[in-house]
Amino acid sequence: MSNSEANSLPKKVAVIGAGTMGNGIAQVFASHAVETNLIDIQEAFVDRGLAAIGKSLDRFVKKEKISSEDRDAILSRVSGSTSLDAVADADLVVEAVSENTEIKRKIFVDLDQKAPAQAILASNTSSISITVLAAATQRPSQVIGMHFMNPVPLMKLIEVIRGQDTSEETSGKVMAWSKGLGKIPVEAHDYPGFISNRVLMPMINEAVYCLMEGVSSREGIDEIMKLGMNHPMGPLALADFIGLDVVVNILDVLKDGIGDDKYRACPLLRRMVAAGHLGRKTGRGFYEYGQ
Numbered sequence: 001m002s003n004s005e006a007n008s009l010p011k012k013v014a015v016i017g018a019g020t021m022g023n024g025i026a027q028v029f030a031s032h033a034v035e036t037n038l039i040d041i042q043e044a045f046v047d048r049g050l051a052a053i054g055k056s057l058d059r060f061v062k063k064e065k066i067s068s069e070d071r072d073a074i075l076s077r078v079s080g081s082t083s084l085d086a087v088a089d090a091d092l093v094v095e096a097v098s099e100n101t102e103i104k105r106k107i108f109v110d111l112d113q114k115a116p117a118q119a120i121l122a123s124n125t126s127s128i129s130i131t132v133l134a135a136a137t138q139r140p141s142q143v144i145g146m147h148f149m150n151p152v153p154l155m156k157l158i159e160v161i162r163g164q165d166t167s168e169e170t171s172g173k174v175m176a177w178s179k180g181l182g183k184i185p186v187e188a189h190d191y192p193g194f195i196s197n198r199v200l201m202p203m204i205n206e207a208v209y210c211l212m213e214g215v216s217s218r219e220g221i222d223e224i225m226k227l228g229m230n231h232p233m234g235p236l237a238l239a240d241f242i243g244l245d246v247v248v249n250i251l252d253v254l255k256d257g258i259g260d261d262k263y264r265a266c267p268l269l270r271r272m273v274a275a276g277h278l279g280r281k282t283g284r285g286f287y288e289y290g291q
Contacts, residue, residue: 122174
């Protein structure tokens with residue numbers, strides 16, 4: 001692949017889902033001069049996503065990473081919509097809705113009908129099979145995983161997941177586009193949890209077992225992993241950041257997909273989810289957070 005190809009980017013991108021990941025993905029594309037459409041089912045969700053992009057860019061301006069003119073130019077490249085018809089001229093569609101297989105499959109059925117024939121359909125899923133999503137379409141060779149990391153504007157990694165029928169051409173384009181965004185893409189094949197969550201979730205789960213069994217306090221467990229293993233964030237604080245419900249969902253995907261009880265979610269983790277203590281997003285998880 002030539003340098004010009006490696007630096008290329010799609011001309012138009014549609015992002016499905018205006019939540020934390022979706023608006024972050026939209027911000028990154030718009031920051032690299034790509035016309036981006038942020039789509040969600042309600043106007044209020046779209047407005048909230050656009051406002052989040054504005055606040056994020058304001059922080060970059062305050063830190064003198066970008067100018068006010070840059071911020072305004074980036075915002076001008078992001079539009080919002082509540083209809084999937086907005087994908088009609090997209091070169092790339094990135095789905096970033098909740099981690100639910102049926103919801104995602106239905107979206108991919110609709111995207112397959114509405115997106116241009118040549119468009120690549122990507123999912124930001126952190127655990128759900130790309131092959132399953134691709135099978136819902138008539139273009140499985142053009143379906144791929146683009147697993148961005150949170151917070152999207154700051155984290156360099158994109159885990160690029162190839163489904164059973166993802167073509168070399170599709171993978172090559174997405175790897176090149178990821179580099180064009182200033183990210184570092186790493187390719188993985190479509191197995192439960194891919195690489196990131198197959199390694200990360202058992203560590204978090206074991207940390208919760210340590211807490212449940214009284215091996216140490218929440219602070220003790222996190223400090224040991226931060227200071228001893230050079231992790232920037234302890235596993236319990238990280239679980240709160242991800243969302244304890246998301247952690248349980250991914251562990252369930254790993255257990256069902258691989259069939260090994262070592263991925264069974266810790267009872268304490270399930271109890272906290274049942275109580276609605278999901279981490280930062282609810283103000284309480286392993287730690288307590290102000291609103």
